[in-house]
Amino acid sequence: MVVARLTGIAAQQGLLIQNRPALEQVNQLRYALMDKTGTLTAGNFKVQQVLTTTDAMTADEILQTAAALEQGSTHPIATSLLQAVTGDLPTVMHQETIPGAGVTGMIGDDYFALLNMPALRERGIAHEHAMFASLADKGYTVSFLVKHDTVVGVIGLGDAIKDDARQFIADLKAQRITPVMLTGDNEAAAQVIARQLGIEQVHANLKPQDKVALVTQYQQQGGVMMIGDGVNDSPALAQADLGVAIGAGTDVAINAADVVLVHSKPSDVLTLLSLARQAKRKMTQNLWWGAGYNLIALPLAAGILMPIGIRLDPMVGAILMSLSTIVVAINAMTLRLK
DSSP states (O other): OHHHHHHHHHHHTTEEESOGGGGGGGGGEEEEEEOSTTTTBOOOOEEEEEEESOTTSOHHHHHHHHHHHTTTOOSHHHHHHHHHOOSOOOOOEEEEEETTTEEEEEETTEEEEEEOHHHHHHTTOOOOHHHHHHHHTTTOEEEEEEETTEEEEEEEEEOOBOTTHHHHHHHHHHTTOEEEEEOSSOHHHHHHHHHHHTOOEEEOSOOHHHHHHHHHHHHTTSEEEEEEOSGGGHHHHHHSSEEEEETTSOHHHHHHOSEEETTOOTTHHHHHHHHHHHHHHHHHHHHHHHHHHHHHHHHHHTTTTGGGTOOOOHHHHHHHHHHHHHHHHHHHHTOOOO
């Protein structure tokens, strides 16, 4: 009964519970690991700056090529690039999305890739650090356009922090849950957002498997909640003690999560934690009531008082049993969002 009540109230608050047993871990949570883009920030990127490293391509051509590579992708960066361009885009062949890295494809006879910093380093592609730093230090997410094995352009994209994110982080700390940022974005951009939110522990330039490894590492120190929205977050969501997906995120992330935030507000996690704790208390109360009732009622029904002439009428026993069930139901219905 408590479970049904919990599920109903949660649904009213925009919380879709997909795996109720995971909520039993709520009192053991010590860490809240969370993605940055789309979770703490709005995920509505805007192209802020485009830098060219070659005379062979203009800034507009770099944007056009990057947007063409991103066609068909649901990633926030893809959306922002496609919104930033007008006109027909080049035709891309053999397009491939690389989780945690970027996208690649052929335009004519030329191989292009739109990559983040870790992917660039992994492939050993040289870049001008000063150009990257000039964007990253402003808090921009940085993407590199690569032609064959040479960086031809650098794109800086800005994102805004969600309105409720700062208070959400403060409230987590008040509950002695340590917030930790896990992001595939560059270190400088991650630190800019983290400082504004008051997050001390930041892990940047991460691939999906890196996030899983960090979840496992933190689990050795206590209960871990993971909050994310993207394909890159789905393995970590599945690994965490409690996985929470942003409702506006990808289907893969949503399917991997225990709970979905339909309204995509990080502060709804606090509502979830409060409801889960109250539900756990109600379940405990009902268990104690049931145990106490049976400890008394069963001996009476067995005739323990017969030697002194007291006999429990079966009809009375049936009524008391019904009353016990009613008490449990009433207690479950008193579950309220506080």
